[in-house]
Amino acid sequence: MTRSRSSWFGLVRGLLVTVLTLALGTQPLAAQSILRDAETEAYLKDIAAPIIAAAGLQPNNVDIVLIGDKEINAFVAGGQAVYIHSGLIERADNTNEIQGVIAHELGHITGGHIIRNGEGAKGATGISILSLLIGAAAAAAGAGEAGMGVMMAGQQAAMGKYLAFNRVQEASADAAGVGFLEKANISGKGMLSFFLKLKQEEYRYASTYAAVDPFMQTHPLSGDREATLKADVLRSPAYEKRTDPAIEARFLRIKAKLIGFMDDPTSALRKYPETDQSMAAHYARAYAWHRGAYPDKALQEVDKLVAMAPDDPYFRELQGQILLESGRPKEAVAPLRMAVQGSRASPLIASLLGHALLATEDRANLDEARDVLKVAVSRDRDNPFAWYTLGMAYARLGDEPRAQLATAERYALTGNMGLAVASAEAAMSRLPRGTSDYIRAEDIALAARASARDRKR
Template sequence: MRRTLRLIPATAAACARWLVALLLSLSLLVQPAMAQSILRDAETEALLNDLARPIVIAAGLEPGNVQMVLIQDPEINAFVAGGQIVYIHSGLITAADNANEVQGVIAHEVGHITGGHIVRFSEGASAANGISMLSLLLGAAAIAMGAGEAGMGILSAGQQAAMSKFLAFTRTQESSADAAGASFMKKAGVSGKGSVSFFQKLRKEEFRLSSSYADVDPYARTHPMSADRAAVMENELKSDPAWSRPTDPTLEARFQRVKGKLAGFVNEPKVTLAKYPESNRSVPAHYARAYAWHKAAYPDKAVAEIDSLVAGAPHDPYFLELKGQVLLESGRPADAIPPLREAVAATRGNPLIASLLGHALIATENPANRAEARTVLRNAVARDNDNPFAWYQLGIVYSQEGDIARAALATAERYSMIGQPQLALSNAETAMRGIPQGTPDYVRAEDIALTSRQAMEDRKRKR
């Protein structure tokens, strides 16, 4: 599900640039989200995990080991990048009409995981590079012997051959992932209608981006044509007993909620309010407008929208979480604590909601709240270690309590996660000077110091 690339060669140098650009762009998949924002939301993550669960099980994988990560990016895209992580763009959620379409995408990406396609990426790149290097050597030899035009022709033909071979390799991988995804959906009893309808959406996008659909060269693409993929998938899945099986209504309602919530979060308020006018009294519309009003700095209107949601579901943890967030970020931390406490209890200590509660407790500036904040935040990082915000808040608590060594350790954890090894190292060393040797916290500080030094050395070698 990567971006479509078209090859329009002009000269040997241009071809070489195209090949290098393609290889570099695809190689970035091994280190995703470096320049993108990862969106963390308890409700959204729970939904994506539940959508993926039957497909992951059908693929023979453990649901707890396969992670769904949402990235803020308007492109209709999803990808895997090594390990068992599926990255989903916010634009894909926005474009999907229903939960089943997202399940179809997830099934395809799980097909990449089970096929080991990222690991095998080097096979396609190596073959293409071999052709490219051979053409460069032959072309250079011809030019050196005075056959300039012939040499340039060899260069151009060689680069085109290298590109074609690499693109054929990626198209094969995509077709393989499609087939695997179809088999997983059939085994899981999930309808394949979503896969077919989503490929039809991609076909429309291809047409929109091209001056003419007939001008799109199917051999100059990383993926097979979406129309062909839709036809293959429909032929494969239409006879399956699950084809006409509707998505669970509760799951579908959850998806529509998340879609409205996401629209309110990522879009400008005026865009959200135009799409979800006051006349729309649905849950997704209230959700979207709540975020829009909050972003536009109208907290009273945001709370009014949330209260409409809470009136219909008084103990919904995600409605309560949003109310607490809006109150906290509007300068009312004490008022935010009750709904956040209830949300944490209702979700059995969800670490993302717990970190927000810890923030609210700290923001009251009431020393009586410090012990609860420390407990809540320690539990949050124990359950979800990859949460820089929670580590930041925990560092504040330790600092306020005068435990400078553990405040430094929490800060080292945060800097290590966000890719600042020098700051992580200095804080880890501060922690080690104040924490007894041999304790778990001391060992953790040692680990951070070691990995941070290594990261700094690696950066130096790359310069």
């Protein structure tokens, strides 16, 4: 059986696309959603801070970002940010395991692995392009099957070379992570135990599909990683150090609320049955009942949490959120005020309070809503919902220029550059020239136009 000449060139084009994809890398954030939760973000920041400092980085400059995805995964994607899937936290047994993952990812950051990724891709691309050219020439000369064989062999060699480069980076990140943990006086037990979880996943995959080829993996096999690092982890003076019980209690809460929020409600209630009267179980059931549209049952669980810890800001946040989303905004205001105060004005919780104040439709609450939301966006400018709500507050107060400015901020954050420019220009037309708000609107318009031009290119 032979292929037509046009078919061969179609195959060449397809394989060139594969080569370019290999060279450019993947875009892991493209189809994933970021979860924002004040309690979880505070927890991740606290457990990562000593490791970040041990890595020679500034804790305030490194972000630990939660991705809403059930897969067990974590990654870096440029800059000083570590992305952790919610599924990884759900599968973790303790804080130390999450710290082991964070330490590994920081090894990628300090090693400059994202920047150096092009080195591995360059070598692989060279092999691929050469094999494509030779294969295409053979195909054009009539040796179709031979040409295809050359191309496919070249692709296999290129992928193998790229993956080998990637495995070296992963092993380097593992070693760096162990060093960071030791320097931070944190046990490496969690890193080893998490490798065992990954090892079990590999065995499950192999038994279901096919044997795992160690030379066609992006990471060294988990069993090999564990064996390589075990001696260094065991020698560490921090090996037997236990995690602070207060931190561990926070972990159980975070894990429970993620399961309650991310799992199907039936699944979450099965994992945390009514017989479990722990704080974490009440937390998980409150989220599960809320997601399942049973607000009364959700509030019953929250009431039990509040009885256990009346001043806990995150329990009050959840109480206010359920009331607000159940159409009871006036009742939501009091617990949300308590949550803002108890969390030291967490911007995420403050934006929720601002929303509740507006939802009461009481003009007496407008000034407070505006002021609360101004503080929220000053502390966290990357929250489109807060900017949207602030714009509503300004509009209801009759301050249209600043409503337009807040709208421009929101559109710029969400990538709608055309509307960002239009809103910024509308704000500039009515704001006093030279004021800080005018200058900010001007900056948004300039940046949005530049971004739109770059996209057209």
